[in-house]
Amino acid sequence: MTTEHVTACPLDCPDTCSLTVTVDDGRIVAVDAAAGNAITDGFICQKVKHHAQRVYAPERVLTPLVRTGAKGAGQFRAASWAEALDVVAARMTDAAERFGPESVVPYVYNSSAPVLQDEVGMRLWRRFGASRVDHTICAATFSVAYHAVYGDMLSADPRDLLHSRLIVVWGANPAITNVHVAPLITRAQREHGARVVVIDPRATATAKRADLHLPIRPGTDVVLALAVARELARNDLLDREFLAAHAEGLDELLAAAEPFTLDRAASECGLAANDIAAFARDLATIRPGLIRVGWGLERNRNGGSACGAVFALPALTGQFGVRGSGVLASLGNATPLAFDPRDPDTPPERRRARHFNMNTFGTALCDPNLDPRIAVLFVQGSNLAATNPNQGAVLRGLARDDLFTVVHDQVLTDTARYADVVLPATTHFEVHDLAASYGAYALQEVTPVIDPVGESRSNNEVAADLAARLGFDITRYDPSREQVLARSLTDDGTYEGARELRADGTTVQFRDTFPSHDGRRAHLAGLPGLGAPRFAPLDDPHPITLLTPATHKTINSMFGEFQSADPAIHMHPVDAEARALVDGARVRVGNDRAQIVTTLRIDADLRPGVASMPKGLWCRELDGGLTANALVPDTLSDVAGGACFNDTRVEVTAL
Numbered sequence: 001m002t003t004e005h006v007t008a009c010p011l012d013c014p015d016t017c018s019l020t021v022t023v024d025d026g027r028i029v030a031v032d033a034a035a036g037n038a039i040t041d042g043f044i045c046q047k048v049k050h051h052a053q054r055v056y057a058p059e060r061v062l063t064p065l066v067r068t069g070a071k072g073a074g075q076f077r078a079a080s081w082a083e084a085l086d087v088v089a090a091r092m093t094d095a096a097e098r099f100g101p102e103s104v105v106p107y108v109y110n111s112s113a114p115v116l117q118d119e120v121g122m123r124l125w126r127r128f129g130a131s132r133v134d135h136t137i138c139a140a141t142f143s144v145a146y147h148a149v150y151g152d153m154l155s156a157d158p159r160d161l162l163h164s165r166l167i168v169v170w171g172a173n174p175a176i177t178n179v180h181v182a183p184l185i186t187r188a189q190r191e192h193g194a195r196v197v198v199i200d201p202r203a204t205a206t207a208k209r210a211d212l213h214l215p216i217r218p219g220t221d222v223v224l225a226l227a228v229a230r231e232l233a234r235n236d237l238l239d240r241e242f243l244a245a246h247a248e249g250l251d252e253l254l255a256a257a258e259p260f261t262l263d264r265a266a267s268e269c270g271l272a273a274n275d276i277a278a279f280a281r282d283l284a285t286i287r288p289g290l291i292r293v294g295w296g297l298e299r300n301r302n303g304g305s306a307c308g309a310v311f312a313l314p315a316l317t318g319q320f321g322v323r324g325s326g327v328l329a330s331l332g333n334a335t336p337l338a339f340d341p342r343d344p345d346t347p348p349e350r351r352r353a354r355h356f357n358m359n360t361f362g363t364a365l366c367d368p369n370l371d372p373r374i375a376v377l378f379v380q381g382s383n384l385a386a387t388n389p390n391q392g393a394v395l396r397g398l399a400r401d402d403l404f405t406v407v408h409d410q411v412l413t414d415t416a417r418y419a420d421v422v423l424p425a426t427t428h429f430e431v432h433d434l435a436a437s438y439g440a441y442a443l444q445e446v447t448p449v450i451d452p453v454g455e456s457r458s459n460n461e462v463a464a465d466l467a468a469r470l471g472f473d474i475t476r477y478d479p480s481r482e483q484v485l486a487r488s489l490t491d492d493g494t495y496e497g498a499r500e501l502r503a504d505g506t507t508v509q510f511r512d513t514f515p516s517h518d519g520r521r522a523h524l525a526g527l528p529g530l531g532a533p534r535f536a537p538l539d540d541p542h543p544i545t546l547l548t549p550a551t552h553k554t555i556n557s558m559f560g561e562f563q564s565a566d567p568a569i570h571m572h573p574v575d576a577e578a579r580a581l582v583d584g585a586r587v588r589v590g591n592d593r594a595q596i597v598t599t600l601r602i603d604a605d606l607r608p609g610v611a612s613m614p615k616g617l618w619c620r621e622l623d624g625g626l627t628a629n630a631l632v633p634d635t636l637s638d639v640a641g642g643a644c645f646n647d648t649r650v651e652v653t654a655l
């Protein structure tokens with residue numbers, strides 16, 4: 001019998017589509033768009049159109065597994081849940097007794113899981129007294145910078161792009177990463193003559209259609225933003241009335257901007273001075289104007305000051321208060337859901353635990369002097385072997401004989417291959433939950449459309465199973481949907497209320513939503529370090545900056561099971577010629593951390609000095625088993641300990 005079900009896509013993508021899933025005889029046969037969602041607007045991405053292939057992929061984990069071969073070899077035998085959970089609970093208890101509970105580390109990310117899938121686990125890990133892993137790998141830098149300038153002010157609504165006459169796309173690639181925003185930009189251009197400015201080192205699809213493309217040198221966005229601020233001030237283009245009423249820190253911002261003349265910015269950013277001047281004029285004179293800030297610019301040593309300076313620009317020109325104006329950032333704070341992970345049973349001495357930064361986790365895993373050393377690692381909703389910086393250290397750490405690793409995942413990822421015990425996880429087609437969006441005003445219901453595949457269990461079920469084995473009062477860890485929801489909703493945020501969230505599509509900044517700082521004022525110079533950008537020494541022995549942007553084939557590393565992005569390195573013709581390299585050549589890409597071998601693609605869409613490889617590759621896609629992440633440094637951004645993926649320097653040589 002064939003049935004159709006409506007659900008939502010909770011994957012780590014801003015769009016959060018409404019889905020129609022066709023099920024035949026208990027199996028998913030098709031996934032497509034569901035009606036009634038203005039953002040989804042009748043289509044979904046090609047990845048999720050083929051999501052059934054992933055649900056039934058040969059890599060899908062169907063039963064608990066216990067390792068039989070060497071770590072990393074991916075050799076396992078099937079085990080029962082009872083056996084697997086007994087072993088995990090025993091290892092956790094043993095580690096806690098011998099080294100203290102902080103020797104147990106839950107590396108739990110779950111950015112592609114429905115929102116409530118963390119609820120039971122968050123309280124369990126705190127009750128246990130485990131170490132914590134801070135979510136710094138993505139958006140931490142961006143978020144801290146946004147908060148410093150605007151506090152809790154909500155993002156502009158992406159649907160308002162149709163009202164914009166100026167659209168600035170800064171360090172974002174909507175045609176790939178936010179596919180329902182790209183057509184809104186094109187419509188604004190075609191139907192309303194909106195002017196589009198794209199600031200990106202690569203000529204993305206959006207950049208190619210833009211009226212002005214500023215192919216900025218990576219990591220210099222703070223210089224560009226400050227030079228624009230200075231230019232606005234010098235040409236009397238500041239909106240003094242708006243600034244007096246709604247902002248603080250103007251003098252500080254302009255003081256930080258003072259050294260960055262047009263000429264200096266042109267030389268640091270690798271842009272034409274008159275393009276920078278034209279951009280400044282556009283910001284002041286074309287209204288309403290909206291800036292879509294992506295995550296490309298946060299991922300380097302200057303990421304925080306860059307985001308902070310960019311976020312301040314629309315305030316300088318008063319681009320707020322009407323539909324089609326403002327900053328399109330993350331809507332992650334728009335959903336009135338909040339769970340309180342402070343379990344009332346948590347003993348006071350366990351309320352403070354040691355924290356790890358995700359971006360330096362490989363080094364931590366390998367560190368023999370850590371006190372206590374990491375003895376038990378529980379990974380859930382992350383494929384850190386493929387997605388973390390400094391992949392070499394991550395893999396060395398995962399290979400440690402004295403480390404006991406548990407991976408709860410849907411498929412046998414690169415990380416799972418190193419596990420002692422693998423636990424099979426449900427997909428969002430198998431659970432009842434919620435999908436909260438970071439790119440749209442929508443909270444949607446995720447409904448189970450099929451039974452759990454194999455013996456897979458949800459995150460909340462696994463946490464409850466462990467709580468029971470660890471001897472905790474299991475009534476507090478009830479994983480049923482009713483109990484999880486009851487514990488998760490804020491007083492004023494009923495689920496029904498949340499679903500109606502801004503259904504009229506009008507969240508206009510400085511009209512419906514304001515900065516949460518005192519007096520509801522923006523803090524233009526809210527971040528320390530603004531104006532003191534950190535640059536690489538000119539004699540860097542590895543002169544090429546390697547970017548690793550998202551691709552249309554995968555969401556991070558998901559879907560790599562059946563459709564990998566091409567692992568080739570793309571390089572500008574000038575750089576290839578200087579190294580006597582031809583298209584299709586096998587090349588070595590290396591720096592002090594690693595050497596990897598791949599194929600060269602000559603690509604004039606890059607700026608000279610910049611190369612690109614896809615993010616999210618599985619290790620098996622490259623001879624030698626290391627991806628671009630082996631080249632990525634585990635240095636941190638200037639605020640929030642953010643990742644520096646786009647601050648990778650390499651040299652490329654013929655093999």
Ligand SMILES: Nc1nc2c(c(=O)[nH]1)N[C@H]1C(S)=C(S)[C@@H](COP(=O)(O)OP(=O)(O)OC[C@H]3O[C@@H](n4cnc5c(=O)[nH]c(N)nc54)[C@H](O)[C@@H]3O)O[C@H]1N2
Binds near residue numbers: 013014218
């Ligand atoms: N198809 C698909 N969609 C996704 C994802 C995916 O993997 N695949 N991932 C999701 C996730 S987790 C995230 S965080 C978002 C990311 O969404 P985006 O931020 O849009 O994606 P990125 O590809 O990381 O980077 C965007 C652009 O930044 C540019 N860039 C790199 N360095 C710099 C710089 O220093 N300055 C400037 N101005 N630009 C720079 C890159 O060339 C790239 O075109 O996408 C989400 N959507």
Ligand SMILES: Nc1nc2c(c(=O)[nH]1)N[C@H]1C(S)=C(S)[C@@H](COP(=O)(O)OP(=O)(O)OC[C@H]3O[C@@H](n4cnc5c(=O)[nH]c(N)nc54)[C@H](O)[C@@H]3O)O[C@H]1N2
Binds near residue numbers: 381383411
């Ligand atoms: N080189 C480079 N690397 C990057 C980036 C970059 O720009 N360049 N970007 C980074 C970014 S933006 C991000 S967000 C990170 C993401 O990094 P990861 O979080 O490692 O992302 P994924 O590879 O998608 O891994 C998520 C895993 O969660 C599993 N999963 C999904 N839903 C569930 C669930 O309900 N339960 C359980 N148990 N498992 C589930 C999936 O099967 C998948 O294996 O990667 C970062 N890595």
Ligand code: SF4
Binds near residue numbers: 013015045
């Ligand atoms: S991954 Fe993004 S674009 Fe694709 S279906 Fe899910 S929400 Fe929509």
Ligand SMILES: [Mo]
Binds near residue numbers: 012138139
């Ligand atoms: Mo991300």
